[in-house]
Amino acid sequence: MANLATSFIGIKSPNPFWLASAPPTDKEYNVVRAYKAGWGGVVWKTLGLDGPPIVNVNGPRYGAVWGADRRLLAMNNIELITDRPLEVNLREIKQVKRDWPDRALVVSLMVPCDEESWQTILKRVEETDCDGVELNFGCPHGMSERGMGSAVGQVPEYIEMVTRWVKKHSRMPCIVKLTPNIADIRRPAEAALRGGADAVSLINTVSSITSVDLDSFSPEPSIGGKGAHGGLCGPAVKPIALNMVAEIARNPETRDLPVSGIGGVTTWRDAAEFMALGAGNVQVCTAAMTYGFRIVQEMISGLSQYLDDKGMSGVDQLIGRAVPNVTDWQYLNLNYVTKAQIDQDACIKCGRCYAACEDTSHQAIAMKPGRVFEVIDAECVACNLCVNVCPVENCITMKELPLGATDPRTGAVVGPYANWTTHLNNPMAKAAE
């Protein structure tokens, strides 16, 4: 059996599955249930300054995007940071860490952008003996209007400044949680690194309106007929998150910065993908909120089997495995030529490949008597649309033309690797060596 134990910036946990800072980690009761279910760690829901408690809306705080069977494809929320007294949270954190020493317990923090506020809270958090802190620079709603959360995360200089304060006033490992609501994720990651962060975690939620009620014309979730943007999470945001994790992992400035991957992790497979793109562990929220804490058992068993199947003894052998394969478009091999191929035995004759290709692509599929669909190699540009719309897995596949073969579409002979940087049509092309 592969070893799932991880040490993320020195924080040990029996597996790489942590619960993200969110409603499921707001109090001892939930966190203890999560640990009992098998979660390797939790990031406690964001604590704020001592003082009058945070006030939440009293109407719906979650919106949703559903599939036809009401499968949750995405959620958004307009909930703020913890609305429980700081003292209660700190007492529970201390107790939980004492009771569960083998599990990771990181505390998320969000206080105003002044050094004294950070110094004050860090001192109190440190007394809990938690494993580290995560700086919430990601929350895109509510708190951002007060100059916190993503209002900080969107300004690299602020990230660097606050991170520096945290490292100055605390011995605890520090993870900076990034917002995806920016143009280039590398800039905030670089800023966190400059400020001394031990790691970054991403992504926080994506600014969103999930839907509009077409009777009341209110955005959802609706608070008495009005709506404010919330933060989107769940399976729908995973591709955005994967790209951002990979951007940081392959950026020369940040490639050694540990990343905790967040964004739509629902199964072991999602987790493995994040880790292959460089995440040292993953954080989960929506899947747990949808199905309950028990899902971690599938994540543990699935990742374990996968590592065994691949002959990997631990997650360290998986982390970053896909990073070298993430590149820029300009380096993609333009001599990699494929053609769609339809397995007639597997085909159920729905004709979706035909409709898609005929109406919206390259007219490269012929419909023959008896509803037989065949690829016209002389027209096929290998766009993959037919593969994407085919309801039968592996019915349509892409077959690579071997070196030296002639592409019936272009009449060109398939040559060795060559990319855009040396292409004839590229005015900026460098002479081929």
Added chain:
Amino acid sequence: MTTAAPNSPLSPGIVAGRLPAEALAENFGDIAPVMDMHEARVAADRCYFCHDAPCVTACPTAIDIPLFIRQIATGTPEVAARTILSQNILGGMCARVCPTETLCEEACVREAAEGKPVEIGRLQRFATDTLMEAGVHPFTRAAPTGRRIAVVGAGPAGLACAHRLAMKGHEVALYDARPKAGGLNEYGIAAYKVAGGFAAAEVEWLLQIGGITLHPGRALGREITLEGLRAGHDAVFLGVGLQGVNALRAEGEAIEGVRDAVAFIADLRQAADLGALPVGRDVVVIGGGMTAVDAAVQSKLLGAETVTILYRRGQERMSASRDEQEHATASGVRIICNAAPVAIRGAGTVREVVCAYTTEGADGLKLGPETFTLRADQVFKAIGQQLAGVPGVLALTGGKIAVTGAGRTSVPGVWAGGDCAAGGEDLTVTAVAEGRDAAEDIHAQLAGA
């Protein structure tokens, strides 16, 4: 609280009240209740929206199935109903009685993919029921044309023809031999498929188009004649169905207790109290079609102890679909194939049916030497109907009214469709298509005249 029935399944002879009223009510309730919105959305989501979809090709009325399913999926079942009804005005009935497993659902690519087609029939019912429950008739008549057309037979073909003609602005006189309109929808389909008086409600809803005057109790050759109709109308459509019943040609056919299955089903459909409808203890149904299954299953549901379908050819030749056969066997009906009745015996009333095994060879079906006997106190003949009562002036082919194109008969100005006309399967949906197409042809001809 269950009230005791006066009789039981074991009571000898042909008697009423074998089951308590509660059991009868349950047995004859809706066999496939309508979906709710969520169920419909999940079912609709399974549709792949195929290109040039095979289900549409398989539908005799060519309903745009992928479109109406997508309209359900996006929360607009009323628009979906309009899509259905614009092709098939009896879409509500067809959703209930179509053998979808041999039509659209057999052609569904998900049947090929996973042996589980999209539930097209039930989705169609969801859409049409939604619209009809709202009491909406989605079509309006064109300006009156002043043309008058006689439609004979208010069954599926006649109703479809009448509605389309009325929609085009023509005035329609709709005749039917029976006291109620609807034809086989009203008199000839198993009650549990059309629970809740649906057939009559659908006719009433259909007539909301206006311009159709119903004349019940008027039969061709009895109160009305083809010549008379031709003289008084610009065109005539015949959708009279098949009124004659084939003979069994077995000894003892005239003994009391031997009946036409269609008459039994009609009695059952019109019965105000199923508890007063008599049925045998041991029932034998002869035939292999939908009528045989409907008669057999309903006999069982009325409380017959044993019900046997006797079919002279192999099971694969039965015109009742495999689903219908399974419905019969699941209801406790036994199906015996490759056997035919040679004699019905009994002193005054039926006692037993003597059957012989058959063999089917190049020179046709032959009775073998081996026989067996089935106990029976009631025998239903479901061996097909034949054309009866149409004027000799109409040319026939294969025992039905010969037609060319969209139902044109050999007599100018006279069209025919449905079971009485040659061509097409004897299905409700086929009748609707033929009635509709004849109406379009009549309209085109009148417009061009």
